[in-house]
Amino acid sequence: MSKKVFLSGIQPSGKPHIGNYFGMMKQLLGQPEDYEVYVLIVDYHAMKSVRDSKEMKENIIAVVLDYLALGLDPNKVTFFKQSDVSEHTELCWIFDTITTMPYLMRAHAFKDAEAKNKEIDVGTFNYPMLMAADILLYGPDIIPVGADQKQHIEIARDTALKFNNTYGETFKLPEAMIMKEVAIIPGTDGQKMSKSYNNTIPLFAEYEEIKKAVMSIVTDSRGGVPQNVFAIHKLFRNENELNKIYAEKAGKYKELKELLVEDLEKFIAPLREKRKEFAKDIPKALAILKAGGEKAKKVASAKMDEVREKIGVSVY
Ligand code: TRP
DSSP: OOOOEEEEEEOOOSOOBHHHIIIIIHHHHTOOTTSEEEEEEOHHHHTTTOOOHHHHHHHHHHHHHHHHHTTOOTTTEEEEEGGGOTHHHHHHHHHHTTOOHHHHHTOHHHHHHHHHOSOOOHHHHHHHHHHHHHHHTTOOSEEEEOGGGHHHHHHHHHHHHHHHHHHOSOOOOOEEEEOOOSSOOBOTTSSBOOGGGTOOOBTTOOHHHHHHHHHTOOOOOSSSSOHHHHHHHTTTSOHHHHHHHHHHTTTOHHHHHHHHHHHHHHHHHHHHHHHHHHHHTHHHHHHHHHHHHHHHHHHHHHHHHHHHHHHTOOOO
């Protein structure tokens, strides 16, 4: 029996925080051993928001270091970037030719963009077609995504079906695996932790940064338990134990925050140190990504040969 294939795409968009980790990254890295796994950095997709070459480079390098530090094993996972496998954009064009504008106009992401600005670039409109190509080239069974990406997976399935119906059985239909957010991870102000709210604790934070973030947690407490501190603390220590500690130290916010700082430091320090190790030799880290691209290219190029055969452009 062949292994199940699992594929995941990551936007290279800046510093991850502990909300990203517990919401998504942890689940992504904790996949069963016996799957064949592809993880791709979707740098061409990121072009719709990153239009500065230096920032793009830095973001790509940062994602590579982040995932290596978190324990992604390149011997088990094909870890690569989209722009290294030109078959993605090539297949995207082919999908464009079998997809209608009204169909893509129903995409939530397009509708949201349209509501905000009148001049949407073609790349944003076409985003789901490139994503369909990312997926379908590798014949994955399962795509882990947040709920906001569910429609994109449906579009990939529709596109696979449309192609199969037109040219004969070629693409396997993938399933979305909707990752439940473990809970909404609150930020330092009690709202959901998010870069756009400026309330994050970075996943690779330095000790001083952790301290500063924790000390700034808004303590809105009625029963002597600072809820926002507790909610973050729960991710790092058993709840029963915490209930006891918080009862003993009722009202002593500073001490409770100090304990949270220590618990965060215990969790973050090893990750931060590992990331620094990888950062000492960036060319080596990038060589891992490059080798992943070469591996992915073999699979993608075999699939594209099949596609070209099916559509009739292979005449030699
Ligand atoms: N659209 C996805 C997101 O914003 C990123 C993505 C691009 C992706 N291509 C993919 C995710 C392929 C899974 C599979 O998160």
